[in-house]
Amino acid sequence: MNPVPLLDLKPQAAAIRDEIDRALRGVVDSQSFILGSEVASFETELAAYVGAAHAIGCASGTDALVLSLHALAVRSGDEIVTTPFSFFASASCAALLGATPVFVDIEPGTFNIDAAKIDDAITFRTKAIVPVHLFGQCAAMDAILETGARLGIPVIEDACQAIGATHASRAAGSMGKTGAFSFFPSKNLGAFGDGGAVTTNDDDLAARLRILRVHGERERYKHEAIGWNSRLDALQAAVLRVKLPHLDAWSSGRVANADRYDRLFTEAGLVARECVHLPVRAPQAGHIFNQYTIRARQRDALGVHLKAQGIGWGIYYPIPLHLQECFGNLGYEPGDMPEAERASREVLSLPIFPELTPSQIERVVAEIAAFFK
Numbered sequence: 550m551n552p553v554p555l556l557d558l559k560p561q562a563a564a565i566r567d568e569i570d571r572a573l574r575g576v577v578d579s580q581s582f583i584l585g586s587e588v589a590s591f592e593t594e595l596a597a598y599v600g601a602a603h604a605i606g607c608a609s610g611t612d613a614l615v616l617s618l619h620a621l622a623v624r625s626g627d628e629i630v631t632t633p634f635s636f637f638a639s640a641s642c643a644a645l646l647g648a649t650p651v652f653v654d655i656e657p658g659t660f661n662i663d664a665a666k667i668d669d670a671i672t673f674r675t676k677a678i679v680p681v682h683l684f685g686q687c688a689a690m691d692a693i694l695e696t697g698a699r700l701g702i703p704v705i706e707d708a709c710q711a712i713g714a715t716h717a718s719r720a721a722g723s724m725g726k727t728g729a730f731s732f733f734p735s736k737n738l739g740a741f742g743d744g745g746a747v748t749t750n751d752d753d754l755a756a757r758l759r760i761l762r763v764h765g766e767r768e769r770y771k772h773e774a775i776g777w778n779s780r781l782d783a784l785q786a787a788v789l790r791v792k793l794p795h796l797d798a799w800s801s802g803r804v805a806n807a808d809r810y811d812r813l814f815t816e817a818g819l820v821a822r823e824c825v826h827l828p829v830r831a832p833q834a835g836h837i838f839n840q841y842t843i844r845a846r847q848r849d850a851l852g853v854h855l856k857a858q859g860i861g862w863g864i865y866y867p868i869p870l871h872l873q874e875c876f877g878n879l880g881y882e883p884g885d886m887p888e889a890e891r892a893s894r895e896v897l898s899l900p901i902f903p904e905l906t907p908s909q910i911e912r913v914v915a916e917i918a919a920f921f922k
């Protein structure tokens with residue numbers, strides 16, 4: 550019985566090992582570790598990839614969100630509208646600046662924020678809308694951008710899981726006021742540690758972001774704002790520069806794996822019997838499958854079965870953000886976000902990494918079929 554891990558980063562690293570070693574040696578030889586030419590080159594290449602005017606490297610995806618909101622002067626008393634069904638940082642970025650996250654429930658199909666419900670959550674305090682492109686599929690950006698434009702509220706894309714994803718042929722991170730990216734190793738473009746970037750088409754905002762990541766200094770030791778220490782390492786930039794040209798091929802591999810799962814689940818009768826609900830692909834979305842997330846009947850028992858069979862899985866996310874202990878002061882209660890709460894009980898993410906083999910996918914589906922026999 551061969552285990553099937555949820556994620557195995559080793560085959561990808563092995564395939565590009567020589568290029569990576571050379572790139573890392575170059576940085577070590579230069580002894581230039583903070584920002585510098587390696588980071589500047591990566592920023593240029595990332596901006597071109599995303600189709601945005603600017604990319605600004607920073608320490609993490611979390612920081613990319615915090616820096617974006619900080620650059621928009623979000624502060625205490627402000628409200629940020631976002632989804633309750635995401636990684637913690639989608640909401641903590643607001644709270645870290647003293648602002649209040651305001652949650653809007655999700656669409657059951659895509660798991661993304663329900664654009665039709667955003668209007669009701671807007672107040673005179675709303676300073677930004679932060680849609681998350683969850684699992685690698687863009688939120689309903691047409692409607693969200695229309696709402697933002699109509700109300701004069703900037704849209705910050707949490708594109709941390711969605712590098713290379715598109716919405717009606719526009720790239721994630723190129724549509725909003727800024728886009729936030731994470732290079733955490735499990736993201737589609739993963740560094741050898743933490744890293745992140747903000748993209749934007751706004752020249753002034755880009756200039757502000759560049760100083761905010763270095764203590765608010767435009768000139769050495771002259772501080773025009775109270776900024777942060779949030780920089781992308783040259784070593785990480787070197788790794789990311791080697792990986793970026795491979796990204797589209799890796800994402801295609803993920804999509805091919807998702808297609809195979811879809812087909813096998815359907816052929817096994819699991820979809821017709823409603824044991825498994827396949828991930829819904831929105832018509833305008835170019836999904837890059839950072840996660841392949843099904844809804845499963847008896848999810849927890851299925852998880853136990855799969856674990857016993859050596860098959861990896863993850864639950865993203867088991868507790869919706871509005872019910873997190875640290876947001877207790879916001880006053881949300883169970884039942885307030887029914888779709889996010891139901892998703893938390895039903896979702897199961899399966900192995901989807903590009904190097905997964907057809908027989909591994911067959912094995913995952915066969916074990917799920919055996920459970921529902």
Ligand SMILES: *Cc1c(COP(=O)(O)O)cnc(C)c1O
Nearest residue numbers: 609610611636638709710731733
């Ligand atoms: C990973 C992730 C982040 C945070 O990125 P880090 O680099 O881990 O700080 C933010 N939002 C979403 C949706 C993410 O998946």
